[in-house]
Amino acid sequence: MRCTVDQLITALGAQAIVAPAASDALIEGVSWDSRTLPAHTAYLALKGERTDGHHFVADVLDAGCPCAVVTDEPDLASIEAARRAGAALVRVDDAQRALWSLAAWWRDRIGATVVAITGSVGKTSTKELVSAVLSAGGRVCATPGNRNNELGVPATLLSVQPEDRFAVVEMGMRGLGQIADLCAFVRPDWGVVTKVGDSHIELLGSREAIAQAKAELFGALDPARGRAFLNMADDSAPVLDRFGGLSARAVPVVRFDGSAEAAERRRAWLADQGAAAAQLPYVWAEDIVLDPDGRARFTVRAAGFAGPSAASCTLSVGGLHSVSNAVSAAAVGLAAGIGLEACVAALAGVRPQRGRQMSLRAPGGALVVDDAYNAGPDSMASSLRWFASLAVPGRRIAVLGDMGELGPFAPEAHERVGGLAAASSLDLLVCVGPLSRRIAVGARAAGMPDEAVVCASAWDDALAALPVPLGPDDAVLVKASRFMGLERIVEGLVG
Known part of the structure; x- marks a missing residue:
């Protein structure tokens, strides 16, 4: 985005509480991160779960920010900082809607x-x-x-x-x-x-x-x-x-x-x-x-x-x-x-990304598939089918964790994943988290031997349950929703 402060205020549909000293001052973006605010970037004071961006308005204006956009009545420190800097201080009713209005204005250009x-x-x-x-x-x-x-x-x-x-x-x-x-x-x-x-x-x-x-x-x-x-x-x-x-x-x-x-x-x-x-x-x-x-x-x-x-x-x-x-x-x-x-x-030419079915090698040569960024029933099924299709001369191990945002469907969805795991030629299945105990239930119900299914409460217990050292012909798939933090298992395996 490139515009003047005046154009920004017009696009926001707002009025300035403190008018800018230079209405044609350049704006090249909008950010709500007060810690890394680039030059010529307007600051949007958002209210989050942990912090309120209004607390940092005076600081960003003193640091040279050309415009701050707030939803609360600004305090005296923010007003004085805007006047000292010759910056604009603008108030809107709804920060998110104001951001959308600005995006719509820029879309036309x-x-x-x-x-x-x-x-x-x-x-x-x-x-x-x-x-x-x-x-x-x-x-x-x-x-x-x-x-x-x-x-x-x-x-x-x-x-x-x-x-x-x-x-x-x-x-x-x-x-x-x-x-x-x-x-x-x-x-x-x-x-x-x-x-x-x-x-x-x-x-x-x-x-x-x-x-x-x-x-x-x-x-x-x-x-x-x-x-x-x-x-x-x-x-x-x-x-x-x-x-x-x-x-x-x-x-x-x-x-x-x-x-x-x-x-x-x-x-x-x-x-x-x-x-x-x-x-x-x-x-x-x-x-x-x-x-x-x-x-x-x-x-x-x-x-x-x-x-x-x-x-x-x-x-x-x-x-x-x-x-x-x-x-x-x-x-x-x-x-x-x-x-x-x-x-x-x-x-x-596109390179794989960490956490998205990225193939890595452990120090001993074992294949470690990092698919720990996110998971749902469909992506779990896709990963397990793909993992089963790989030629793995050694042990085939899957570490599967909880899937989020399934509500009352969660138990059944996890059990279905367990059934798929049982059909995936696994030598060992490690289920991580409270919901994933239903993966273990589904796997055993589908015929997977009890001794081939392990339940762990968290990533560290799961890592400890894996056979060490892994052989050069072994393969391990690690997959779960991101909140489970199973990328730490990958780090523990590959160093």
Whole structure:
């Protein structure tokens, strides 16, 4: 964002309690972190659970901040600091809504194609792959990390510069209407839904309700310029189409499929749709194989685009789910006019991230899969299926922890994971946390021997339960929701 203090005040729909000495002073961003406030950045005083940003207003103004935005009546120290510095002190009724208004104002002033990404799983990984592919076609601004909430989304939009050709915005949600609220100011040109799963089922009650919430992204697309990227391997695709109004509003759809059944599914779809559908945009994977560390090699095939229709792709990121993420990114790149060869070259260059099915090696050579960043029933199932597909000459061990945000569905969901674990050729299953005791119940009920199932209360007990030393041919999968802190088990294993 680049504007003057006066433009900022107008965009916020506010009045200055203390007017700036220079109304044309430059503003290049907004932040609510008083500790790391860059030059030319406005300060937004937010009230958090642990601290109140209003306590630091005088300090940031004395340090040279050109504008502070508050919701409370400012104290005398803040007013005097603003006057001393010649800075603006602005009051708004609602800090979050003011941030959204500012993001909407800036959205009118950027020319980038805005690509929004949501889904129950794979949002952040897909965002990284999409950003890499689009970088082959011009400057890209993307959500940093996984800052996909009501504050992170507008902050991402405000970081887009006029020189950027693409903006990739990750969107999370916890209930109906939240993605629609974000889309009201993001106004995405293109929308990608990775997959609908059981995340947030505690609040929404059913997978169909989750799909309805995710479909709000598709519903926000303008049929005249929008594009919806629809995962044909997701059994919720028809629900997304219906709730997103894709067919009803004639929104252009780019279909993608990164599953092992992609070619067969496309043939069935063509048989149902008729010969003319063969010219519609569709990107899919074929001939998927995994290397010993679980990284995929496959052929990307494309229809409905100019240029080559097939290219070989090798990923550095692990997991079968990465194929779907990569194929969706290739679909976005092709829609942007980037050639298929350039797309797969960009995908090959994306490095794995800690905590997201990253393959590491213990000092003795054992494979340690760090998938401890987050977990839900769908991602647990995906990781276990992938882990079972790896060629592991030694012991195959899974350390699985609690999954959050499942509410009354939690016991059943954890037991289902236990059943999958029992079918995953494991030599040892370590269940960490109170909810994960139901993983142990499910595993034993599915036939896993009692001696092969261990329950631990926390990460340190789980680490102590692992066989030491691990052999060079052993493999360990570590996965749980982030609040469990199982990344410390990974650190304990790999050093």
